[in-house]
Amino acid sequence: MKENERILITSLVVLFLLVWLGFTFHADDNFAGSALGGFFGVTGALLMLLPLFYLVIKRIKSVKNAITKYVPMRSLLAWHIYGGVIGPIFVMIHTGHKFNSPLGLSLTIMTLVVVISGFIGRYLLNQINSDLKSKQTLLDGLTSAYQYTQYQLQTCCEEERHKLVSFSGFFSRLLPSIVSNKQFDHENLDSDHFKKLPTSQRALLLSEAVADVQYSIAVHDSIKKTFMRWLKLHITISFVLYFLLAWHIFSGIYFGLRWFS
Numbered sequence: 001m002k003e004n005e006r007i008l009i010t011s012l013v014v015l016f017l018l019v020w021l022g023f024t025f026h027a028d029d030n031f032a033g034s035a036l037g038g039f040f041g042v043t044g045a046l047l048m049l050l051p052l053f054y055l056v057i058k059r060i061k062s063v064k065n066a067i068t069k070y071v072p073m074r075s076l077l078a079w080h081i082y083g084g085v086i087g088p089i090f091v092m093i094h095t096g097h098k099f100n101s102p103l104g105l106s107l108t109i110m111t112l113v114v115v116i117s118g119f120i121g122r123y124l125l126n127q128i129n130s131d132l133k134s135k136q137t138l139l140d141g142l143t144s145a146y147q148y149t150q151y152q153l154q155t156c157c158e159e160e161r162h163k164l165v166s167f168s169g170f171f172s173r174l175l176p177s178i179v180s181n182k183q184f185d186h187e188n189l190d191s192d193h194f195k196k197l198p199t200s201q202r203a204l205l206l207s208e209a210v211a212d213v214q215y216s217i218a219v220h221d222s223i224k225k226t227f228m229r230w231l232k233l234h235i236t237i238s239f240v241l242y243f244l245l246a247w248h249i250f251s252g253i254y255f256g257l258r259w260f261s
Contacts, residue, residue, distance in 0.1 A: 006123065012085040013119050019089055020112065023097035031096030044090030045245060050083030052242060088115050103248055110241040117234045121227055128224045132217065139213045146206040152199050
């Protein structure tokens, strides 16, 4: 999700929450059954079906191959995101802030949960993927620098290699950053301060940096797996919402026809 898209989606989610909070000072018992209320309800329901279509297209390979010949997945994802936010806004307006029935209240709660969980999951998962990619690039650079420094150690004098022996213990491995008189980060690779350090000290600092980045990647990967489970929960909740929505539509049609008869 690009920065401008993220800002727009965030604004729409905030608008959705503001529309929902309108129940604190406004309620109209008749709006949902009016022509304008019906327009918002039908339009919102149709827009809320877009995420379901996206899910079907994404999960069924034959359908995906047929559709993506004409519409790329990125465009379908955009429809999924915008439909999943704009649709609930229309549906919330359709309610007229009347949440008296158990079904209406359940629909409202599930809509809130689906929108917020989808927004948080999507935003954070994108951020985690971006961080993982940048950290992997950083790790590749540090590993390359470490391997070159290791080669230098193998070809230099015995004294430089002997200096590393004193850092072989558990507690002594905590000293490299201290003895360098400067906290190491990846930007220091090209600094004059880092280049002037003895080869053995550069090797220690690089090994420490590689270990730190590897640990950070492992943590991010664990968080990513957690949010993948979050998205599965989001999908499950979405199906509950669709069931309630179908029930609401059926009830409206059934009792509406009975009223006309």
